[in-house]
Amino acid sequence: MKHLHFDSVGGASGDTxxxxxxxxxxxxxxxxxxxxxxxxxxxxxxASPARDRGLHGT
Known part of the structure; x- marks a missing residue:
């Protein structure tokens, strides 16, 4: 089992x-x-791959 700790101090939108x-x-x-x-x-x-100012993401 893998564990992910998510600390959203400044907030994050659902799609992100x-x-x-x-x-x-x-x-x-x-x-x-x-x-x-x-x-x-x-x-x-x-979802589709995206690239903006050298950054890659979905």
């Missing part, structure tokens, strides 16, 4: 957190399955 999890290696299918357990209605996760 999800993109970070994907960049860390969490599979989109696993993420969608876990979020599906929240019973928040149907949704789909769409």
């Amino acid at each position: 957190i999800l993109a970070t999890l994907l960049d860390l290696g969490v599979s989109r299918d696993d993420l969608q399955q876990e979020l599906g357990s929240l019973k928040i209605g149907p949704f789909e996760i769409e």
Whole structure:
């Protein structure tokens, strides 16, 4: 089991957190399955690679 300590002192938006999890290696299918357990209605996760000012991310 891996452990991630997330200390969001300054805050973070939901899409940024999800993109970070994907960049860390969490599979989109696993993420969608876990979020599906929240019973928040149907949704789909769409992600694509991005590059801005030399930084790479999702």
